[in-house]
Amino acid sequence: xxxIFVNLASGTRDLLGSAGLSGVASDFLLMxxxxxxxxxxxxxxxxxxxxxxxxxxxxxxxxxxxxxxxxWGLLQTTADIGKLISKEIIIPNGVDKKIxxxxxxxxxxxxxxxxxxxxxxxxxxxxxMNIGVYYFLALASLSTVIVWMSGWASxxxxxxxxxxxxxxxxxxxxxxxxxxxxxVIIITGTLNMSEIIEAQxxxxxxxxxxxxxxxxxxxxxxxxxxxxxxxxxxxxxIISGPFTEYSGMGFAMFFLAxxxxxxxxxxxxxxxxxxxxxxxxxxxxxxxxxWFLAKVYVMIFLIMWFRWTYPRIRVDQLMEFGWKVLIPxxxxxxxxxxxxxxxxxxxxx
Numbered sequence: 436x437x438x439i440f441v442n443l444a445s446g447t448r449d450l451l452g453s454a455g456l457s458g459v460a461s462d463f464l465l466m467x468x469x470x471x472x473x474x475x476x477x478x479x480x481x482x483x484x485x486x487x488x489x490x491x492x493x494x495x496x497x498x499x500x501x502x503x504x505x506x507w508g509l510l511q512t513t514a515d516i517g518k519l520i521s522k523e524i525i526i527p528n529g530v531d532k533k534i535x536x537x538x539x540x541x542x543x544x545x546x547x548x549x550x551x552x553x554x555x556x557x558x559x560x561x562x563x564m565n566i567g568v569y570y571f572l573a574l575a576s577l578s579t580v581i582v583w584m585s586g587w588a589s590x591x592x593x594x595x596x597x598x599x600x601x602x603x604x605x606x607x608x609x610x611x612x613x614x615x616x617x618x619v620i621i622i623t624g625t626l627n628m629s630e631i632i633e634a635q636x637x638x639x640x641x642x643x644x645x646x647x648x649x650x651x652x653x654x655x656x657x658x659x660x661x662x663x664x665x666x667x668x669x670x671x672x673i674i675s676g677p678f679t680e681y682s683g684m685g686f687a688m689f690f691l692a693x694x695x696x697x698x699x700x701x702x703x704x705x706x707x708x709x710x711x712x713x714x715x716x717x718x719x720x721x722x723x724x725x726w727f728l729a730k731v732y733v734m735i736f737l738i739m740w741f742r743w744t745y746p747r748i749r750v751d752q753l754m755e756f757g758w759k760v761l762i763p764x765x766x767x768x769x770x771x772x773x774x775x776x777x778x779x780x781x782x783x784x
Contacts, residue, residue: 469561473550477543481694484735485512488694491739522683529590530680538585539681539688545577546695553702554629556712556724567628568620571703572613575658578696579605582667585689586677597676600750601667605658607757612654614765618647618772619707632711639710646768648708650761652734655700656741657757659693663745666753701734709734 447468451461486501486509493500501508526532552567554560564570579601586598620626622643623634641648657664668676678689705711709730712723748756 470551473561474547477546477550477695480698481691482512484694484697488739491736492743495743516687519683519687524683524685527590527680531588534584534588538581538588539685541581542688542692543695545574546699549574549699552628554632554706554711555727556722559724560629563629566626568616568626576609582677589680591680593673594677594679596673597667601677604666604753607754608654608657611650611757611761611765612658614762614769615647615650615654616707617769618644621772621776628706632706632713635710635713639708641708644708646764650765651704654761656738659696659700661738662742663747664753665747666750697735697738701731704734705730
């Protein structure tokens with residue numbers, strides 16, 4: 436079970452080689468298959484998380500949740516997708532049609548590109564980059580541009596205001612998100628995600644960087660535009676914000692992309708702070724990729740817990756909290772980590 440995906444990749448490479456393909460062609464096709472697998476994982480995860488959130492919220496609010504369509508309501512999300520597919524995509528007058536239609540297509544590109552460098556298990560990473568953390572931060576920030584682009588192209592004042600909120604909120608919270616990761620980089624001295632996980636073999640970084648982890652989680656929730664930081668949409672203020680003019684599958688793509696980003700930030704939290712594929716208490720009988728996924732879903736549950744527990748805050752409170760609280764704390768965490776590492780090296784030397 437541990438090497439099931441590694442063996443599957445090796446078998447596929449041998450099969451392509453036996454078909455007469457060159458080494459370069461075999462590697463290219465194998466990479467395409469890996470990316471297709473990642474895309475399927477993102478889509479299936481997004482569909483599952485829609486159902487999971489309904490069940491989690493129902494449990495927290497003493498309700499039942501989906502229980503009619505399919506066993507235990509498992510096909511409810513499928514029914515919703517069928518409904519959205521059947522709806523007409525309405526294009527209002529005055530929109531920038533090309534950009535308007537391109538937004539829902541592009542919104543899935545950053546998660547797909549970032550997942551390519553995520554280590555889902557020991558030796559289980561599509562592209563093992565030495566600058567994996569930098570790559571994650573660079574690609575993940577593109578979602579801001581895509582959502583803003585969609586809101587601007589809609590030719591709607593509420594969509595424009597929602598797009599402006601996207602820029603203000605996501606850019607503001609990218610700062611503490613990036614700074615919260617610096618402590619981990621100081622400790623490990625590398626940007627390679629696999630090496631960061633290997634450095635946590637003795638102790639997970641959530642124990643060495645509790646403040647960094649807390650800042651990361653708060654900033655990640657804001658980056659995914661979820662409650663209590665879901666200010667991009669506001670029914671009483673700007674309707675659905677940048678998504679107001681989207682209908683049918685256009686809206687569905689933005690909706691599912693939110694869950695794809697939740698999975699993404701949870702994968703990064705697992706990699707940077709929760710030991711990645713490292714097994715707790717020496718329980719190595721369970722495959723590393725199962726441990727990784729279990730930690731990811733613990734983080735996802737935590738993010739859902741926040742949504743159904745805390746009230747939505749105002750825009751000015753959100754911005755003030757990010758700039759006046761999280762950024763100073765994250766800078767202080769960097770200084771404390773640097774001093775701690777210096778003292779450790781001095782005493783250890």
